[in-house]
Amino acid sequence: MPVHPLTIQNMTVAYEKKPVLRDISFQVPEGKLIGIVGPNGAGKSTLIKAALELIPKLSGDAAIYGKPYAEQRKLVGYVPQRESVDWDFPTNALDVVAMGRYGHLGWFKRPGGVEKKLAMACLAKVGMSEFAGRQISQLSGGQQQRIFLARALAQDAKLYFMDEPFVGVDAATEKAIITLLNELKMQGKTVLVVHHDLATVQEYFDWLMLLNVELIAFGPTEQTFTADKLQQAYGGKLTMLDRDGQSALITSGR
Template sequence: MNALSVQNLTVTYDKTPVLQHVGFDIPKGSLTGIIGPNGAGKSTLIKAILQLIPRTSGDIQVYGKPYHRKRRLIGYVPQRSEVDWDFPTSALDVVLMGRYGHIGFIKRPGKKEIQMAQEALRKVGMEDYQDRQISQLSGGQQQRVFLARALAQDARIYFMDEPFVGVDAATEKAIIQLMQEWKDEGKTVLVVHHDLQTVEDYFDHVLLLNKSPVGCGPTQKVFTMENLKQTYGGSLKFIGEHSVVLQERV
């Protein structure tokens, strides 16, 4: 059974299509990179799947069931730029938010939830910062806190929107290690990713997207020069047989 199935997903802003007739299947236990140029709709795709923005059409199924019936199986790590880091809350409180889907927003977290949140912070090397205000943390530390929140959610499918942007090498290594652990546990991870040179190292599955899917499947079959040219058009420079560098248009 596929972990995620998307059929005929269309999203429009002011009557302008941002995503058109998007359909793909993501197998259980895969690490999937969502790859495409700026403006391709990668972040929009995630938000539409998670019902964070309205969609014009589309059917989303999680493990063969409608999304709304399985939404508790979903974990989400947003872009850092979309978070209000000045909000007065501690690292531990942010991680505890990952438990609200299990205990509800009205019930206060108990000893069990606090212990789970502390263990999640420990796994990402942030146990000594649990009482620190999130505004006082570095970019890499803030990202680790959100990784801990995702851990506390204990989800089966994780969506991560550009998790490597603006983080240090140690945090990037921690993210990769966590993704691999999730995969080893049979969980499924989808990641919006920009660095084409690391795609083959990080992901066993890719979705090439430019408003509509160009290809979706195992990395070794889909992540080809032909498909990349179709995805990025004339915005690619080729170095070697597989390595590519994205050249942003002015």
Template sequence: MRHSPLVVSNMSVAYQKKPVLRNVTFEAPEGKLIGIVGPNGAGKSTLIKAALGLIPRLAGDVTIYGKPYKDQRMLVGYVPQRESVDWDFPTNALDVVMMGRYGHLGWFKRPGTEEKRIALECLAKVGMTDYADRQISQLSGGQQQRIFLARALAQDAQLYFMDEPFVGVDAATEKAIITLLGELKRQGKTVLVVHHDLATVKEYFDWVMLLNVHIIEFGPTETVFTKPNLQRTYGGKLTILDRDDEPILIQSR
């Protein structure tokens, strides 16, 4: 029996006794690009961090291919929000990407020629080969994001979590990310992406989760990403301009 990449059951999280996620239950299908969408404070980033055990859960279970995350770390890649990273750490782009190989090496084996080859290959896939020796503090925001994507690629995971990878990036980086997501999908990987630009949801994602403390809807984008569901998710915080009853532009009030 083949297990699903990610199963979350009755997961709840609170910060200082305030519920941030309540009874979140879902099963992520294999080989899909999944957008996680909702208003500010809806718990989108919290969902990823709680699933990975980076923050404590009040309740609930999470399994990755049928086992707890601690037993399946090798199968999981994580791209955090760019602002959560210490970019002043004295290291270059190539070394950051090679960090993605450490799980394959074990604690005491140093990365060698093969790890460097893989890291350079991943840098090439995100268009950053020429920046391999550049200190990460000297890179632009978009370039830093691409380096972290390359690190996740180098890990060669089966399940990826990406927390707002499109925020604050230039058009070239956004295109590089989309190309990368397409490649991961072709390889049969499962990718969950916290995303804020509702205008691109239909273009980018096969499935979508509408989240506001609890899951409003979760499923194929064409059936879930509808005007009534968006209004349920965002309440009165949105103006929806539509054409032929299809949401095309959403603006915060």
């Protein structure tokens, strides 16, 4: 039996007393590009953070390729939300990408030529080679997002978690990112993406998770992305317009 990249069992997470995720269980298949959608406060980011043990769980287990995350860190790459850091930090793009290697370097050792070369290659993959020496505050939002993506590539992982990589980026960057995610998928890697734009779900992802505190649905996009299930996840916040058989969706808020 193949080992799943990510298995979550009966996971509950709460801030203070209010549960943000309730009794979530699922198994992520390998080599898929998976979108996680749901309304505001559905616990999308929380799910990723709890799986990575960045925040404590009330109950339940998360396993990466069958073992606890602490033993499997090198198999996991993580792209946090771009706003989670202060970009006016004294460093350049190449340096941030090289941080993706820190987990492999061990204590005290500084990144050297090998790490720099790998970081350059990752910068090239996101189309940012010419910005390697640029101070990070002088990059646009989309470029900063690409830098974070390149840093995750430098981690050379098998399972990737991305928290809203498409927020505040221009159309060109969005295209570049999705092309890259598809390349990762082709290499047999598994990518989980927190997403909020329902209009692009069918185009981008082969699997989809609908989340609203509880797990509403998880499966291949064509089975999951249905009016019925979306209504269930978004409740009254969702207005559907049927146009020429194609459904265009309007959500209130992201």
